[in-house]
Amino acid sequence: MAEQTSTVTLTIDGQPVTVPANTTILEAARSAGIDIPTICAHDATTPRGLCRLCVVDVNRGRLLQPACIVPCQDGMVVETTSERVLTSRRTILEMLASAVDLSQAPEIQRYLAEYGADPQRFPQARRREHPLLDDNAFYIRDYNKCVMCWRCMQVCAEDAQYIFALSIDGRGFNSHITTAFDIPMPESTCVFCGQCVGVCPTNALKPKVEWGLEQGLTPDQIREASRGMSRRRRPIQVK
Numbered sequence: 310m311a312e313q314t315s316t317v318t319l320t321i322d323g324q325p326v327t328v329p330a331n332t333t334i335l336e337a338a339r340s341a342g343i344d345i346p347t348i349c350a351h352d353a354t355t356p357r358g359l360c361r362l363c364v365v366d367v368n369r370g371r372l373l374q375p376a377c378i379v380p381c382q383d384g385m386v387v388e389t390t391s392e393r394v395l396t397s398r399r400t401i402l403e404m405l406a407s408a409v410d411l412s413q414a415p416e417i418q419r420y421l422a423e424y425g426a427d428p429q430r431f432p433q434a435r436r437r438e439h440p441l442l443d444d445n446a447f448y449i450r451d452y453n454k455c456v457m458c459w460r461c462m463q464v465c466a467e468d469a470q471y472i473f474a475l476s477i478d479g480r481g482f483n484s485h486i487t488t489a490f491d492i493p494m495p496e497s498t499c500v501f502c503g504q505c506v507g508v509c510p511t512n513a514l515k516p517k518v519e520w521g522l523e524q525g526l527t528p529d530q531i532r533e534a535s536r537g538m539s540r541r542r543r544p545i546q547v548k
């Protein structure tokens with residue numbers, strides 16, 4: 310019986326690349342020094358193909374393929390910068406900018422510039438509207454800045470902490486990250502490890518001290534306002 314091949318060779322942007330079987334297109338491209346943009350994909354999380362920014366042309370097929378989850382195959386021909394790939398990425402970025410506050414998302418801002426995306430392209434679009442959540446001593450949650458990449462939820466779950474404090478509520482445009490039954494964070498299973506804050510690409514999750522300083526509060530004021538908050542709700546009063 311023929312031995313099963315453990316590597317595959319494909320072409321990415323005209324460059325032959327040999328990688329172990331089951332390597333994703335994204336991993337293969339990166340190993341060859343080819344940059345493919347991503348938002349939801351992160352080294353600490355399992356790829357889910359959510360944001361679709363990493364789409365590439367595979368064998369000039371009818372549909373673009375998300376590079377973060379599609380495995381390489383022998384003989385595959387991948388184009389990462391074809392005209393329709395660039396158009397798709399630009400449109401995704403413009404749609405995100407039309408609905409989400411990306412002002413504190415440096416990586417996405419860089420993509421907007423790189424792909425020539427017009428943040429004003431959809432001026433009539435509905436924007437995300439969520440009240441700022443300040444219910445614990447460690448971090449604030451501003452879901453107006455959330456791009457629903459799931460990174461926070463994934464590190465809170467099987468990808469790191471196994472705490473499962475975060476989940477999704479709502480559907481379609483109204484879907485958003487929350488706690489079970491929308492309870493305040495101190496009443497959830499959250500252990501305030503900070504993993505979610507660390508992987509958030511948009512500053513939707515931000516350390517309380519950093520946020521307080523931005524509001525013009527002194528460290529003493531922030532400390533005073535946060536006293537006891539890990540056990541009960543007590544929002545900061547910003548004058």
Ligand code: SF4
Pocket residue numbers: 454455456457458459460461462486505508509510511512513514
């Ligand atoms: S809060 Fe941050 S990490 Fe979580 S889904 Fe939204 S953008 Fe992603």
